[in-house]
Every structure is written in structure tokens, then in C-alpha cells.
Amino acid sequence: MKRFSRFALVWLAVGFALAPLRAQEAPKKAPGPAPSQSEGVLDSWNEIGRKLIAMAQDFPEDKFSYKPQAESRTFVANLVHASASMYFFTDTSAGKKPRPLSYADDPKDVGVKTRADLVAFVTKCVEDGAAEIKAKGDKGLMETVDDGGPHLDRLYDLAYGLIAHSNEHYGQLVVYYRINGLVPPESRPKK
Amino acid sequence: MNKKLSFVFAALMLVPVALLGQEKAPAQSTPPANPITASEKGFYGFVSGAVVAAAQKMPEENYSFKPTPEVRSFGQLVGHVADASYSFCSQAIGEANPVKDIEKTKTSKADLMAALKDGVAYCNKAFDGMTDAKGSEMVKLFNFNIAKLTLFSINTAHTDEHYGNMVTYLRLKGIVPPTSESQPAPAPK
Numbered sequence: 559m560k561r562f563s564r565f566a567l568v569w570l571a572v573g574f575a576l577a578p579l580r581a582q583e584a585p586k587k588a589p590g591p592a593p594s595q596s597e598g599v600l601d602s603w604n605e606i607g608r609k610l611i612a613m614a615q616d617f618p619e620d621k622f623s624y625k626p627q628a629e630s631r632t633f634v635a636n637l638v639h640a641s642a643s644m645y646f647f648t649d650t651s652a653g654k655k656p657r658p659l660s661y662a663d664d665p666k667d668v669g670v671k672t673r674a675d676l677v678a679f680v681t682k683c684v685e686d687g688a689a690e691i692k693a694k695g696d697k698g699l700m701e702t703v704d705d706g707g708p709h710l711d712r713l714y715d716l717a718y719g720l721i722a723h724s725n726e727h728y729g730q731l732v733v734y735y736r737i738n739g740l741v742p743p744e745s746r747p748k749k
Numbered sequence: 750m751n752k753k754l755s756f757v758f759a760a761l762m763l764v765p766v767a768l769l770g771q772e773k774a775p776a777q778s779t780p781p782a783n784p785i786t787a788s789e790k791g792f793y794g795f796v797s798g799a800v801v802a803a804a805q806k807m808p809e810e811n812y813s814f815k816p817t818p819e820v821r822s823f824g825q826l827v828g829h830v831a832d833a834s835y836s837f838c839s840q841a842i843g844e845a846n847p848v849k850d851i852e853k854t855k856t857s858k859a860d861l862m863a864a865l866k867d868g869v870a871y872c873n874k875a876f877d878g879m880t881d882a883k884g885s886e887m888v889k890l891f892n893f894n895i896a897k898l899t900l901f902s903i904n905t906a907h908t909d910e911h912y913g914n915m916v917t918y919l920r921l922k923g924i925v926p927p928t929s930e931s932q933p934a935p936a937p938k
Binding site: 595598602606626627629630700712714715718719721722725726727728729730731732733734736737739 | 784785788791792795796816817819820899902905906909910911912913914915916917918920921923925
């Protein structure tokens with residue numbers, strides 16, 4: 559089945575910005591074909607990945623250890639956790655047992671000490687998953703796997719499970735930004 | 750299973766078992782009818798359930814709480830999620846939006862809880878009439894062509910992000926978020 563993805567949100571935002579210009583143009587071109595299932599998953603994966611990478615590049619390094627409450631994860635631990643868990647999809651999809659760092663919950667677990675380390679780590683987690691989604695394609699994502707849950711899961715669902723997981727942590731980190739008097743990258747005026 | 754990924758597993762639990770085969774069987778099983786719709790509904794069921802539970806768990810006196818002046822209060826988050834549910838799901842099924850401005854007009858916990866539950870019920874009803882084939886039909890969203898199922902997908906992602914907001918609001922008030930309730934205390938290092 560063909561469908562657009564959540565990436566459409568970004569497209570919509572860009573579209574609104576350009577609307578006045580577009581209205582003056584002569585006949586609109588028909589929309590191109592909708593992305594395939596795997597392309598839709600890939601767009602969603604990369605979209606939330608892009609937002610997480612942007613935060614890794616942007617949040618003040620001297621606030622990496624900030625946490626809103628004693629039981630909460632620090633900023634950097636939250637980002638490491640959201641990113642590392644992507645390997646639960648990536649490795650399972652590749653037919654491997656998820657690597658131990660899939661469960662990383664502490665920057666020390668993955669050797670992240672500086673912003674550069676964090677950006678590199680988050681970027682690799684996103685890119686490795688994206689490469690796996692591409693490799694699987696539409697047919698491959700419909701394969702079912704034993705991921706340790708009570709029933710088999712399709713890789714498509716596992717990928718979306720991790721995308722959802724990342725979205726939730728992104729939402730937490732947005733509040734971390736706001737509490738520190740900062741505007742999240744996505745909420746700033748677009749240049 | 751590591752407790753830290755319980756969110757993912759809990760969400761996957763709601764992907765209909767019957768559609769995937771109740772016994773663990775070799776990979777490459779035949780995809781069920783309407784697999785994409787079933788997946789979307791399962792994930793939405795989990796995420797919307799988490800938001801409703803968070804809204805229920807936050808005491809009414811904290812519905813006006815906001816961590817900084819620039820952001821929505823907890824109650825406004827609840828209203829915003831309800832508004833968005835009606836907006837996205839009504840467009841997905843080609844109906845006029847039946848309920849608007851919840852965020853602007855309701856402030857009490859009882860009213861916001863009711864509105865949120867109604868919004869979720871509206872979306873679930875919308876899912877019930879959906880198939881993968883119908884979901885691939887394009888609809889207009891403003892000036893853009895979007896697949897119907899993608900509207901559900903956007904709604905789920907939107908709900909999920911705001912659930913993440915709520916998690917931190919709850920933590921700031923010393924309340925354990927619903928999706929962390931069943932987790933054991935971390936082992937001492």
C-alpha cells in the first residue's frame with residue numbers, strides 16, 4: 559500500500575511558508591507518487607532521528623546533566639536511551655540478538671562524554687537503523703520475528719514501536735528545554 | 750526483557766495477536782488482512798491509553814501547572830490532544846470536525862477528561878471503518894494530498910510527543926508516569 563509518512567508534517571510546514579509564492583504560480587503539478595511502506599517507515603525514522611540529532615547538537619553542554627527531578631533521566635541519559643534502544647529494531651531486523659548497548663541508560667555505557675561523542679552516537683544509531691530499513695524494503699519489513707515478546711512481531715511494527723518510543727522521549731526533552739528557558743530547535747522560526 | 754524498553758513492548762502487545770498468529774511460528778508468515786490499519790490502531794490504542802491514564806493520574810490542582818510561562822499547562826495539553834484527535838481523525842474519514850476548541854474552553858479535570866476520552870473514542874470509531882485500501886486513498890489536508898492512514902499516523906505521533914511532555918510534568922510533581930508504574934526499582938549500582 560502506498561502512503562505518505564509523518565514526514566508530511568515537515569512538508570506541510572514548508573508548504574505553508576511558501577504558500578503565498580505558490581499561489582502566484584501557474585498550474586500546479588500533480589503530486590508525485592506516495593512513498594511505499596518502507597519509504598514511509600524510513601521517513602518517520604529519519605524524521606524523529608533528525609529531531610534528536612538536532613537536540614544533541616544544540617542543547618548547552620553545561621546542562622547535559624540536567625534532570626527535572628531526581629527520578630528522571632538526565633538530558634544526556636535520556637537522549638542516549640532513546641537512541642541506543644533503536645538497535646533493538648536494527649539488530650533484530652538483521653537477525654542478531656540486540657547488542658548490549660541497546661539497553662544503555664547511562665552515557666558511560668556507550669562512551670559518551672562530550673557533545674561530539676553524543677552527536678556521533680545519536681547519528682550512528684539513527685543511520686544504522688535507516689540503513690536496515692532500506693535493506694529490508696517493503697517485503698522484508700513484513701517478516702515476523704521473535705523479539706522476546708509474547709507473540710511474533712512484524713519488523714514494520716517493531717520499527718514503529720521504536721519510532722513511537724523516540725517520539726515520547728523527544729516530548730520529554732522538549733520540556734527539559736523549556737524548563738531551562740530554551741526554545742527547542744523545532745519551535746524556532748525557520749530561516 | 751529490559752524494563753527500559755517496556756514502552757515498546759507494551760505498544761507491540763496491542764498489535765492484534767490474532768493477526769500475527771498466536772503461536773510463535775517461523776518468520777515469513779503471510780501478512781494479515783489490513784495489516785497497516787491494524788498496526789496503526791494498536792499503536793494508537795497504547796498511546797491514547799497512556800495519555801488518558803496520565804490525565805487521570807494528575808491531580809486536578811495541577812491541571813493549571815506549567816513548568817514555564819511560555820508553554821501549555823497540563824490541562825491545556827490534555828485539551829490540545831483532544832482537539833487534535835478530532836481534527837486528524839475527522840479528516841481521515843472525510844467528516845466535518847464535530848468538536849473544536851476544547852483547549853480554549855475547558856479547564857476542569859472532569860471536563861477535560863471527558864473530552865479526551867470522547868476524542869479517543871471518536872478516533873477508535875474512525876479506525877473501525879478503515880481498511881488498508883481505504884487508508885491509501887488521498888484526502889486534502891489544507892492544500893496537500895495526504896493518505897488517510899497517514900493522518901492517523903500523524904495523530905499518533907502527535908499524541909506520543911505530548912505524552913512525553915506529560916511524563917515530565919508528572920515527574921516534576923513527583924508523580925510516576927503511567928507507563929513507568931509497573932517497573933521495578935532500579936538495582937543499585
